[in-house]
Amino acid sequence: MGRLVLLFFSFLFLSLVTAQVSYSIPEESPKGSLIGNIARDLGLDSKRLISGNARIFTGDNTDYIELKRERGVLIVKEKMDRELLCGQTTPCALHFQVILENPMEFYSVAVEIVDINDNAPLFEKSDMQFNISESAVIGAKFLLERAIDPDVGMNGLQSYFLSKTEHFALKLKDQPDGEKIVEMVLQKPLDREKQEELFLVLTAVDGGEPQLTGTAKIHVTVLDANDNAPVFTKPLYKATIPENALKGTVVIRVSASDADKGLNSKIRYSISNTIADIRDLFKMNEANGDLILADSIDYEKARYYQIHVQASDGGLTD
Ligand SMILES: [Ca+2]
Ligand SMILES: [Ca+2]
Ligand SMILES: [Ca+2]
Ligand SMILES: [Ca+2]
Structure with missing residues (x-):
């Protein structure tokens, strides 16, 4: 009243x-x-x-x-x-x-x-996780979290910085509402075989006196692409075998390696000769590279066999 x-x-x-x-x-x-x-x-x-x-x-x-x-x-x-x-x-x-x-x-x-500058910029989610293929193309964009600073004017959020990396650059896009879209853009291709993980830090700064900052971690896991073919440990393997060797004898084991990961590096060995008698005489252990004698050999018939062996990772071969 x-x-x-x-x-x-x-x-x-x-x-x-x-x-x-x-x-x-x-x-x-x-x-x-x-x-x-x-x-x-x-x-x-x-x-x-x-x-x-x-x-x-x-x-x-x-x-x-x-x-x-x-x-x-x-x-x-x-x-x-x-x-x-x-x-x-x-x-x-x-x-x-x-x-x-x-x-x-x-x-x-x-x-x-x-207003006084009594709030530092703050990332709600201070850990960002990205899985990016090493085959990602230059210019690929990845949206980052934005920070919040409840102060106003210069005491509010002003800009962002990305820790030093040759792979990514930061791109800020002004929005009509005054907010900024924060993206990191691929500058240099990733290579899982060189570096499988990147740890970056995104820093948000305000314009107060003194300036306050907030940070968020960016964890990039580089996903494998099958960009490496298997490579044999030697260009030529030599073996000798007596003609009385039994069927099932391991003549030699060949070996190849593949710099990729997982299925992209899973090697299958096979004989690539087209001549039928070599394919009948020798079998290849697909998994371990053992060249196995599959029939009896005769010194008088042949003293020398040249067997072409192939290593394949499913997509790429050597
Ligand atoms: Ca502030
Ligand atoms: Ca304030
Ligand atoms: Ca491979
Ligand atoms: Ca790879």
Whole structure:
């Protein structure tokens, strides 16, 4: 009820508003901090403030500022958090009236709550994981997490930096809402055989004094592509075998290696001769590269065999 009456009076005595003063104070100023000498600025003295029962009327329940009649000053009653009061709205100001009685007077007062850089940019998800094929092409883009800094103006988020890497460059795209899209763009092909994992750091910075930063980790796992053919340990394997050797004798074991991973490096050995008698005389253990005598050999028939052996990883061969 008291509030309604005050509102009524504020309409009735609108013409009695003789002045408007404004002050500013940094957010988070401790309780008791001086905002301004209102008595001086309104041309009143403390006697008038006391006799007029001067008080603050805010129109809502917020009670951050106190009027000290004896000193004629406004002070901080409750610490103010600009982020809580105004979010991203600027400027952030509290508007209220100072009311005096006998005779009734109204004064409009605005107190601007000035932002301080009390928030570092923060990544909600501070660990990013990417699985990227080594066959990814230059220019491939990967969307990164954005950081949040609830401060405003220069105290808000300004830019991002990526830790040193020759493989990726950072690309920032401004959005109409003032936000930035953060991407890393492939600059140099990845090579799993050289480096299977990359550990990068994305840093977000604000423009405050001092500047605050936030970081997020980027973990890139390079996925294998079958870009290596098997390679034999020797270009030529030589073996001798007596003509009375038994069927099933291992003549020699050939061996190839493949720099890839998993199925891309799983080698199958085979004989690639097209002449039928060699394919009948010798068999290849597909898995371990053992060349096995599959029939009886005759020194008088042939003293020399040239066997072409192939190693294959499913896609690529040697
Ligand atoms: Ca900040
Ligand atoms: Ca702030
Ligand atoms: Ca391979
Ligand atoms: Ca590979």
